[in-house]
Amino acid sequence: MVCTNPNLHRLRRSMMFLNAQKPSLIKDPYIYKPDSIMLDLEDAVAENQKDAARYSLYQALKTVDYHGCERVVRINGLETTHWQEDIRVCVAGGADSIRISKTESAEDVKRVEAAIIAAEKEFHKENAQTLIMAAIESTKGIMHVYDICNASDRLFGVALSGGDYTKDLQTVISKSGVELMGARQQMVIAARATGKMCFDTVYTDLDDMEGFVESVKMIKAMGFDGKSIINPRQILPTHQVFTPTEKEIRYAEQVVTEIDTKKAQGIGVFTINGKMLDIAFYDGAKRTLALAKAAGVYKGDL
């Protein structure tokens, strides 16, 4: 089933976690301008408050103007009794995307997709095209990440949940991130092989902004599309790392212009500043400009 949702590949440099149960937090988080907001029905909500959190979520989705931030909802795990009603409230409330926690197989994704489609039918929202993302939190999940990515057209990406994953690995989180290397590599490779997005795990030390920026630079270099955020302070630095610089934009413009112009003239050789340019760089340059445009720093028409 092809997904026609225009937001499938929207800008997702930052995804900020929010406790759906805390009214003071959900009323105007858009002021901090994250790309996505993740309203949590899972870990942040106590077991005996799962029902109350759903009403808060529903009313928030229906009433609060999030000014263009994507509204992602993290539903409870598929091993609980909560997830089906969670999906119903997400669809009824009009959430943009649903995040599956502890995804371990393509089957998990398909179960969620089926429940979403059923809910869309029940609430007469067949055109909603609610999107899906999968959180990978275990070694099994990492082993199956390629299949998970392929499991649904509605699935826009996968995110790493470093804390649980590291426990599953039977090691600890370190400053170097060496314990996450394998998972990160696997995820990026699988995501690119299937045309999906990938997001890195949270950075919990709020006092170490330098360390945070270093980690974001590293995961960007690895190929990640965005970072999970736990505090508004982390948003601006993240966007600064993920937004193309003036220099990168200029270069991308040059690449696209050169290749478009020469192709139109029937020439197959491209150069920039006298150096040979491989046509393979075209797509990357286009992506850079698209990212720059979405981030609001490029107003040209290439």
Place this chain on the structure above:
Amino acid sequence: MINKVGRDIPEEVLKATHKEVFQGTFAKQGTEYKTASHKSTVVVDPKHSKVVASIEEVLKKCGIKNGMTLGFHHHFREGDFVVNMVMKAVHDMGIRDITICASSLGKAHDPIVPYIEDGTITGIESSGVRGKIGEAISAGKLKKLAIMRSHGGRVRAIESGETHIDISFIGAPTCDDYGNCRAVGGKSDCGVLSYAMVDAQYADKVVAVTDTLVPFPNIPASISMVNVDYVVVVDAIGDPNKIATGAAKPTTDMRKLLMAKYTTEFLVHTPYYKDGFSYQTGAGGASLASTAILADYLRKDNIHIGLGLGGVTKAMCDLQDEGLVEKIVDCQDFDLGGIEGIKNHPDKHIEISTSEYADPFNKGSYVNKLDFVILASLEIDTHFNCNVVTGSDGVITGAQGGHPDTAAGAKCAIVIAPLLQGRIPAICTDVTTVTTPGETVDVVVTDYGIAINPKRQDLIEAMKGVDLPFYTIEELRDKAYAMVGKPDPVQFGDRVVGIIESRDGTVMDVVRQVKKYEFKD
């Protein structure tokens, strides 16, 4: 009668206070008047000792009587012991009907509420009345009208004779046996004694209260011996931990940082941002953050602040040490850094009197030379009027302080407030109580955007092309109301319990007794 900010002042209030309604911030420009005189007492015999053993004894020597007005300063802020000590002694002597004329009163003075309730205290004149005193006044327990004044306004009231202080009590961190008072060198330093200076000059009797008697002469003196009748030594004049706190840690609150960023961005694009400008800011998180961001601009643009005014914190002193601020004039120290600053740089960080700072009736005060002031406010309305005194429940909870003074004097008065405080919109159609008139407020900065007073077309011009979120004040209010709903006005009783006095002594607004909310079906 309706005044210039559209508030209706009841005739009985005007009669009872012999005051006029507010007619404009600069209405009294050029007026001539006679200053007050006061009684003084001859001390010519060198064998005469000023040192008295106890508060009770000094009250007797001063001839304390029913109906007197006692003056106090609030340099000890929430660590003050003096007001409570003196009022307890007054009460225990059976004296009644006292008016307190303090530069401000805070939560530290909650213990005097029983004296309000039993009639020992029947009048209060203060910049603000936080805590239980505010609640008591709002509940109608004070017999006379409470009068709330700005810092400059208090000086005017005393100098003009409108308020006459019978006995002034000056808490002094150090004092010698002849009454020379200083604000440093003791156990509970406060840096300056600015608020007390007008009392020392105009009160009939002046009593220095200290916990650190030092050898004569205690100079340079903030309060001179020539104005002091008696010196009382007590165990403690205050709690040093609450008088001068450690410097506030820089805020990490994203909203405050956002507002600070907007404020500084705005400031540097005004025509007043040039080498040698004068600057004052409060001690709130957003204000301090503004100053920190401004410092980066100063370094980058090689511009210096010629004069820092305040309300001094470590932040300002550090900038002076770095060479970014040339001179500081100080009428209150908020933290230990401020006190250290005045101790260490007597040549360029100097103590001034509150009169020099903000008196609207002298021949020109420092606030008139301010380029920028950054203020906070509980409420701002679509006329740019500010309310810094009544809380969202109608109870008197804040203080005018130097708010109206600095707003009136500054070329660019910037008020920072988060758009919403919980469910309460800070930007509203009409403030609950007007303390600072809109004609003196130039810019309002919120986390949702900035509004420039339409009277300042010059500032609006200067901001053309500047990438900041500008809105009209009505648009900001509408944003707020859209999120939280349109608020109903606070329900008050009929009885007027206090007046907001304008800088020039006219009536800006009245405060009525609080009332339990009634659902109207």
Place this chain on the structure above:
Amino acid sequence: MELKKAAMAGTVESSDAQITVEPGTKGIELVIESSVIHQYGRQIKAVVLDTLKKLQVANAKVTVVDKGALDCTLKARVEGAVFRSINNDPDTPNPWEVL
């Protein structure tokens, strides 16, 4: 809908409201306490009554302890309390389109 037992939703944290419902017999008996009673007492009452009406609850004793909750939070807390009063299983499917 008939309430079956006493139930509560929400907290007394800032921006939240704690709402308690109990079965009643004399229509809606509503008690409201709020930190912003002057400014929003009337609106809080309207939202609570309106939400109960939508849920077709005609008889209940309702207590609201409000700390500046927005309308959406008040609605959510009323719904939370009412459904807790009616359902035994917190995962019972809700008629979302009605709310």
